[in-house]
Amino acid sequence: MGYTKPEVQDTKVIKFITEDKYRFLRHVVLLLGILTILSCSKDVTEYPGSFRYLKVLFVYASLVFMCYVNMNFLVPILFFKGRYLIYFASVFFLVVLSLTTLSNVLDMYFPVDNAFGGQRNHAGRSFFESIVILIPIILVTTMIKLFQRWMRDNQKINELNNIAFNMELNELKNQINPHFLFNMLNGIKSLVRTDPEKATVVIMKLSEFLRYQLYENNEDKAILKSEINFLSNFLDLETLRRDNFSVEVNSNTECKIIKSLFLPPNLFTTFAENAVKHSIDISGAESYVRINFEIDGDKLCFCCVNSKDPNYSSSSNEKNSGLGLGNIKRRLKLLYGDKSTLYIKSTITRYEIKLTIPI
């Protein structure tokens, strides 16, 4: 036999106890279960005829009442908040109260005859017994609640760990690519010789680019303005590295909004990088990347279009960018759930993505 993980496996039983879709069925099972146990109990079977069913009904009703009060009020309000002492006192009080009410009701409906008189003595003795029996039954429901909560917490912790892991992965991925940096320095070296003015501009762009990658990238939120600046710096720098390559970064939104809007950093970088990668034209013909930001009500719309060379495809590139795209999709899902939409349209000569996120 193989070595099994010490974690709790997702078996059917556990799914039945914890998952929301079984909620109704769970309650049916609980209610039927209590009824079956009661019907078989000695206390009830001693009664003759229709009294028997009536008593079962009363006892059943009070027991179900206690269980549900426990599960829906006492456990969430007291037990889960750590007020254990008050919780146990309340359970005890609840049982005593219910039992007292029950015996009063029974007194009212059941005529006092000899047989019942004997029964009463018996019932008097069993009042404490009943408490001793009922409290564990109620605590079983507490256990179920506790177990559910524990399982859900476990799931949450796992999910959070996954997110943390992925974020770390992304951070690693978004670290400065040394290849890019050294090629950039080499290009600047060339510009210093031929066009010192331009070299100065490029050094400034590279500095801003690095500053964003080194600092703002690691913050939880970045201003949209600096995100846009980063993308246009990145694309401008890429134009130096290729012939016949043009880029555009546009936004029709007011500067004020762009400067005041905070977003998680690096949401768009993967798309821009992929656009650059896939717009390569093997014959050196015109290629372009165009990015547009638009704010529409409570939505930010990011659109990235790049040209494609039908003759160019690199399997290793596909694989890498596929990974990046998968990561960003997952990140968007974690950040926005179903509120973000990603639309991809690919033709032979053009590739377009449209990302809409709530703001």
Place this chain on the structure above:
Amino acid sequence: MNCIIIDDEPLARQEMQALINDVSDLEVLGTFGSAPAATSFLKEKKADIIFLDIEMPMITGLEFASELPKDTLIIFTTAYAKYAIESYDLDAIGYLLKPVEKTRLEKAINKAKSYKTLLSKDTEKSTIEGNTDDFFIIKSDRRFYRINFAEIRFIEGLKDYVIIHTEHQRLITAMNLKTITSRMPQKFFLRVSKSYVVNIKFIDSFDHQNIFLSDTEIPLGDVYRKAFFRLYSGGALNL
């Protein structure tokens, strides 16, 4: 001598051309943005040296190099340090890291020039006629040379030849590195990379990447590094 430059980045081509003109009299026949563009040029003309970038779309420099004729001398230019060892497997003359340092470029070009001269000689006739424990007898250009092992600084494998570097001369022989080392006393010579065998007597210093013999710098291969450290330091270094 002439050369071509292949690099997908326009500025890198420009920079390389300018540097070559600065440090040498090489004629730059053309610059190309991709390997296929250079291939069609090379069908018409012949280049002595190719300055070749490695990371390029579609066909990388390494793939391109493996398809080149054997007498073409390759100098890799790249921002990636990790390709260094692989490039020596392709018998590249040199390996330049971008941004390129002038003196390194100069060295690489000079090396290429002297190899060109060596390779253009009638090397097929240069053979090892015999050896003792102390020397080889090599026949080259219808003359015999006695090469004392103690005078050999290092031996370099290049394509189908080995170049024996002594204190005074260089001799090229059609033979592979493995065969020649098997005829030499093992305790003086250490294999330090796929293409180099070094006489330990001439080693001045070394680090993790290179071995220095006065003004010569020899790359230390990943596979050979551990054994070299252990053997050369007599076990004192166990890195």
